[in-house]
Amino acid sequence: MSDEAPTRGARLLTEERRRKILELVEMENRVTVEGLVRRFAVSSVTIRADLDSLAKAGSLIRSHGGAIKCIDPRADYPIAFKEALHHAEKARIGHAAAELIRPGQIIILDSGTTTAEIARRLKHLRLRPITVITNALNSAMELSSTPDLSVVMLGGILRPMSFSLVGPQAEQTLRNLNADQLFLGVDALDPELGLSTPDILEAQLNALMIKVAKEVTVVADSSKLGRRSLSVICKTNAIHRLITDTGADGQIVEALREQGVVVQMV
Structure with a gap:
């Protein structure tokens, strides 16, 4: 006792x-x-x-x-807050995604903290020339002084929470463009529902990004998997690849692979 x-x-x-x-x-x-x-x-x-x-x-x-x-996946949070979450995982994902880019390509970088890591990595890779289309102010500023790298900024309504531009003006500009690759950051990815985000205008612009790109790579740390948010962007069959971290749920990874999505864990 x-x-x-x-x-x-x-x-x-x-x-x-x-x-x-x-x-x-x-x-x-x-x-x-x-x-x-x-x-x-x-x-x-x-x-x-x-x-x-x-x-x-x-x-x-x-x-x-x-x-x-x-975090509530249905709510929106300031980008400064998101940057502190899963930073090491996002950096690894961003580095892995940047390795997919080839000289001479046109790429789209969606807004978000993980896509910002791609921009940071891209600055230091000798992949020139490259054209980057983005609606993210932070990524555009990151790349603005990089030689032989052109930045096309989409106009539109500023979302202060995410430093991104959305709305009809951004969509109109994007309709007249095309890209080799899209790197898309998402707030939630569920094998049944698909990709989703808290902001309706962001979802509409993301869906259009997918239409104008030849190849779509989703970059999302494992905390985003299995979650659902307010506005659906697309079903998972519209994407080619997911780059996530090694903490990803095995059942979700297997379900995505069965749907034809290439899943890379880093």
């Missing part, structure tokens, strides 16, 4: 601390390891173990130096 009591007590202390961590995340939307160490007077190793366990259970999302509240 005396041997079991401390173990049971320690388990209760751990569960209570983790419950309080979830309450803090719910109230404040995000927490840091440093702040939790001070609050609970435990080591950073213990707090990281708590956050990892809660993230594995789907109760929160781990971020650099802490954790954030779980």
Whole structure:
């Protein structure tokens, strides 16, 4: 009995601390390891173990130096907030996608934090000349000073949350263009529903991007898989390839491959 009591007590202390961590995340939307160490007077190793366990259970999302509240795929979030999520995975995906680009090609870069990683990588690759069509202000600025790389910026209505341009003007410009490859970032990808996003105008523009491109590569970290958002972009049979990370759910990967989608995990 005396041997079991401390173990049971320690388990209760751990569960209570983790419950309080979830309450803090719910109230404040995000927490840091440093702040939790001070609050609970435990080591950073213990707090990281708590956050990892809660993230594995789907109760929160781990971020650099802490954790954030779980994201609702139906809601839109500022790009600065999204950049902090799954950054290492997005960088690997962006690098892998950039390797698909060949000199002389015309490519479309959709808006988003993962496609921004493609733009960053493209700056340092010796793939010239390249023409990049984009509706993303951040990607356009990233590439604006790169020699022998032309940037075609789509006009339209500015979405401050994502630094992207959408709407009839963007669609009209895009209808008169064509591309060898499209790199599309999505908020949600479900094998049955398809690709979806919280913004209706963004979905309409994405659907048109798919029509004018010869090859479509979706770039999305594993947290986007199996999710559904408000506005459907297309069914999965409209895309050729998905580049995601090694944390992707095996059943979802298999379902996509059965539908003819090439899935690359990095």
